[in-house]
Amino acid sequence: MRQVFTIFTIVGLALATMLHTLAGEPAAGPQHGTLLAVGGGDKTSIWPIFFDLIGGKDAPIVVVTTANSKSDLANGDVQDLKDLGASNLTVVHTDSRDTADSDSFIEPLKKAKAVWIAGGRQGRLVDIYLGTKVERELHALLARGGVVGGSSAGASIQASYLVRGSKSDNTIMMAPGYEKGFGFLRDTAIDQHVNTRNRVNDIKEVLVAHPELLGIGLDEATAIVVRGDRADVVGAGFVHFSTIEAGKDIVYQVAAGSSYDLAARRPVDPVVERTGGAGDRVVEESGVIRVAIYADEGSPKAPDLIEGCLTDLPARFQLQRVSAEQIRAGILEGFDVLAQGGGRASIQSDALGETGKEKIREFVRDGGGYVGICAGAYLAASDRPYYLRLVNARVVDREHWARGGGDVQIRFTEEGRRNLQQKTQVAQIRYNQGPLLARDSQVDMPTYTELAIFETEIAKKDAPSGVMKGTSAMVSAPFGKGRVFLSSPHPERTVGMERLLQAAVTWSARRDIPPNP
Structure with a gap:
């Protein structure tokens, strides 16, 4: 009986969509006016868009503060608008339905542009x-071409x-x-604070019960501008x-700068499929690569060093620092790549705990990317059962891991030059006690691909000489449906090597790497 109802509902939705289209009306969005729905958090980049939509800071704006039980005078959005120069601002609030249904209360709404x-x-x-x-009156505002915006509950x-909708939970x-x-x-449901509160999958519960709906999950500091059926x-x-x-x-x-067709229920821009298969969750991305940076x-x-290499390319990379606790809670499901940088692998392992490490393995196994540098490379090796074991690699001369730091030369393999977009075969790079990698013999894991080897070595602090040269400096490997890149030395700490890290992240996300100019 449930299956019949579901099929009937979907057919009904398709018929309703067709009738709206034939009538020249949007299937989901407003026929007139504009909607602005924000996922909460910082609205610094959103307010200028709001002012553009309403025709400037002198337009009559009504702010409804009722969703928050605090004094409307203390409302952060009201203060933001005042500070930004909104000169025709009216704040309305009531706890009474009778008041809300009175002509005097709605009078400001009749005059509002937004x-x-x-x-x-x-x-x-x-x-x-x-x-x-x-x-x-809110519907009437849209009908006359006005703007309705809101953040979080709004x-x-x-x-x-x-x-x-629960007021208590x-x-x-x-x-x-x-x-x-x-x-x-x-025919929509809108969730908010998706990235910061690990809500990526929460909407599925609603869609299972109501498969006719389109679920829209908004990251913080992110919004949709809806005109007709275009978001x-x-x-x-x-x-x-x-x-x-x-x-x-x-x-x-869908990334900022891209659009979604609410009627067709597909992005307007091309997308790349990350995971799929019968019964799987299919996640498709449009626009930039979303990178989680371990920061704990x-x-x-x-984190600062990795961000320094990627921040200047906002059209390609969307960066967010994540904690061990957030990883354990499942935040990686909303990302393309996890960047695990230098430090101490044993401390990172302890901070993540078994739950966090398994979450990382699940993320990569399901199609995510992992970029490990120095400690992040140690953490991914297979010769310690309490590490991630993403790559079939062992650490050579682990006893002398603290062998010092300095500049070394590495030689790229042909695979490394191609995947990392390197024009030269030999390069100088900063090294600081990263792992000396060699192939391990785990029978349940594939052999890694060598991308670069050490041409020179560091042998300080009683470390034996003649060991480091010839070991793997950079490697790549598949893990389930995902990709793993490991680097013992530090491209993020080497001037001129920013491009290498950008290429590694892009490759790990299964995206096309732009040619090196």
């Missing part, structure tokens, strides 16, 4: 405004299906009596568009 719905608990918006004159309420995705939003976006992604992160199709969970991670115990300086 309404901003501030964050808090979306259940409060349901209690006070759903089905009142306030809701009707984003979720814009959908037809309301997630996290925002981990409840489907709260009885609080499952209906204002419906500016039809343009703006801000600092990603928007995760989720559907269930033929029993398969489909997720498109055992890696004090590495």
Whole structure:
């Protein structure tokens, strides 16, 4: 019986979409006006877009602060707008449905060019405004070409299906009596704070129960601008568009600067499939490569160094530091690559714990990329059962791991020159006690590919000479569906080697590497 209902629902949705299209109306978005839905967090990059949409800072703006029980005068969004120069600002709030249904209360809405719905608990918006004159005036504002924006709760309420509507527990995705939003976006459900609160997969519960819906997950500091059925992604992160199709969970991670067709339920721009197969979760990316950078115990300086190599290319890389606790909680599911930098591998291992290390293995096994540098390379080797064991590699002369640091020469193999876009065969690079890698003999793991070998060596602190030269300096290997790149020396600490790290991250993400100019 459940299967019949599901099929009927999907057919009904397709028919409704077709009728909207034939009538010249959007299938999901507003026929007139513009929506701006923000995933919460920092809105520094969003406010200028909001002002552009409404025609400037002198436009009449109404801010609805009811979702937050704190004083409306202390609302952060109100203060932001004032500080940015909004000169025609009205704040409205009430705890009474009767007041919300009065003509005097909605008078500012009739004159507004834009309404901003501030964050808090979306259940409060349901209690006070759903089905009142306030809701009707918001629809009227859109009908006359106005703008409705909102962040966090103010984003979720814009959908037809309301997630996290419970006023007491925002981990409840489907709260009885609080499952209906204002419906500016039809057949949708909007979640927020997706990246910082590990919510990438939470929407699936809703879609399983309501497969006709489109799930929209907003990263913090990220928004969609919706006109008709086109959703343009703006801000600092990603928007995760989720559907269930033929029993398969489909997720498109669309980067800022790209767009999504709400009617076709596909990105406007080309996408790259990362994982798939019968019964698998299919994640497809559009735009930049999303890189998680380990930033916790055992890696004090590495995040700054890695970011320094990748930050100047925002059109290609989206960076976020992640903690061991976040990794254990599953945050890597929203990324393409994990960068594990230098420091102390044993401390990193302890900080991650067995749960965190297994989460990393699952991430790579399912199609993610791993870039390990120095300590991150030690951590990925296979000769310690308590490490990650991503690559069939052992550490040579581990007893003298603290062999000192300095500049060394490495020689790239043909595979290394091709995959890492290196024009020269020999290069100088910074070394600081990284692992001397050699092939291990784990029968359940493939042999790694050698990308570079050490041509010269460091042999300080009683380390024997003649050992380092000829060992593997950089290697790559598959792990499940994913890719692993390891570097014993430090490209991120070597002037002129930034391009190598960029190429390694791009290769690990299974993307095309732009040619080295």
